Amino acid sequence: MTSLTITRPDDWHIHLRDGEQLKDTVGHAARYLGRAIIMPNLVPPATNTQLALAYRERITSHIPQDSQFKPLMVLYLTDNTTVDDIKQAKASGHIVAAKLYPAGATTNSDSGVTDIKNIYPVLEAMQEAGMLLLVHGEVTCADIDIFDREKVFLETVLTPVVADFPELKIVLEHITTKDSVDFVLAQNKNVAATITAHHLLYNRNHMLVGGIKPHFYCLPILKRNTHQQALVEAATSGNAKFFLGTDSAPHMKHKKEAACGCAGSYTAHAALELYAEVFEQENALDKLEAFASFNGPDFYNLPRNTDTVTLVKEPWTVPQSYALGEDVVVPIKANEDISWQVK
Ligand SMILES: NC(=O)N[C@@H](CC(=O)O)C(=O)O
Ligand SMILES: [Zn+2]
Numbered sequence: 001m002t003s004l005t006i007t008r009p010d011d012w013h014i015h016l017r018d019g020e021q022l023k024d025t026v027g028h029a030a031r032y033l034g035r036a037i038i039m040p041n042l043v044p045p046a047t048n049t050q051l052a053l054a055y056r057e058r059i060t061s062h063i064p065q066d067s068q069f070k071p072l073m074v075l076y077l078t079d080n081t082t083v084d085d086i087k088q089a090k091a092s093g094h095i096v097a098a099k100l101y102p103a104g105a106t107t108n109s110d111s112g113v114t115d116i117k118n119i120y121p122v123l124e125a126m127q128e129a130g131m132l133l134l135v136h137g138e139v140t141c142a143d144i145d146i147f148d149r150e151k152v153f154l155e156t157v158l159t160p161v162v163a164d165f166p167e168l169k170i171v172l173e174h175i176t177t178k179d180s181v182d183f184v185l186a187q188n189k190n191v192a193a194t195i196t197a198h199h200l201l202y203n204r205n206h207m208l209v210g211g212i213k214p215h216f217y218c219l220p221i222l223k224r225n226t227h228q229q230a231l232v233e234a235a236t237s238g239n240a241k242f243f244l245g246t247d248s249a250p251h252m253k254h255k256k257e258a259a260c261g262c263a264g265s266y267t268a269h270a271a272l273e274l275y276a277e278v279f280e281q282e283n284a285l286d287k288l289e290a291f292a293s294f295n296g297p298d299f300y301n302l303p304r305n306t307d308t309v310t311l312v313k314e315p316w317t318v319p320q321s322y323a324l325g326e327d328v329v330v331p332i333k334a335n336e337d338i339s340w341q342v343k
């Protein structure tokens, strides 16, 4: 196959950052995505409607005229989020979900939730309002191994939440383990998951064998290849519980290539193209449209996009970096070829 036309895709988990970086991150995201769920882990985080809507304005000011890109905003949950915060967010019409960052689990999560019980009234209000809960699913206990943090989160946090809020729609974001695939499959229709391109393309050997590769360091951390294989099977299965969320997370080059490097991998320069490589390898290009363009809006109860984009098989070489404000970001597959591009 040398050309593939699908319904315009959306990205159900992306980081655009803020300030001088926005023109660059929005530029990449707005090239062909219809919508994107914009992560709220800014400094300071977007913890209320006013902050989220102001952030939305800053994003939209960078969307090119000819793009139809639409940012979907997310509220950052803290121990202090109130039921009223949820009601206001829902009423705004622009905030479609709230995000659970266990405090300390990932980049800019220090203001996150320290104990899930602290937000039980908020989860109740979200369930009632029909607002989705997005989850960074890792525990943060010092004595739990970093490779086990997602699995332990399923057992100790998510299992009770699903039992206590059966009507709450939950997206387990950027899943990295077979445990999460099995968990999501075992739940009712209100539990789904996003999968990144980098977790489909890589496992921890890519990050650690032959020298440490900081641009593969993201959270949840890349796991062993058996987990990678389970993710590939889930993504390419056509099952409606799994959909596209790149978790494209730009960090300045010098903050990644450092003695203590930041977590996050940048994929927005080639989001759909990277997934296409995986789906092609699996002989599953016919399933790409469901994963990229149908399952996400269906789960969010939003209309599917009505126009199309076309991928063509014309190899190109990824630049070694892209502008990111005053600095640069090193993308996934820097200096390597990608066989697909969006026309
Ligand atoms: N995935 C990451 O490793 N980093 C993300 C945060 C997140 O999504 O957990 C970031 O904001 O940089
Ligand atoms: Zn996360």
Ligand SMILES: [Zn+2]
Pocket: 013, 014, 015, 039, 247, 248, 249
């Ligand atoms: Zn993320």
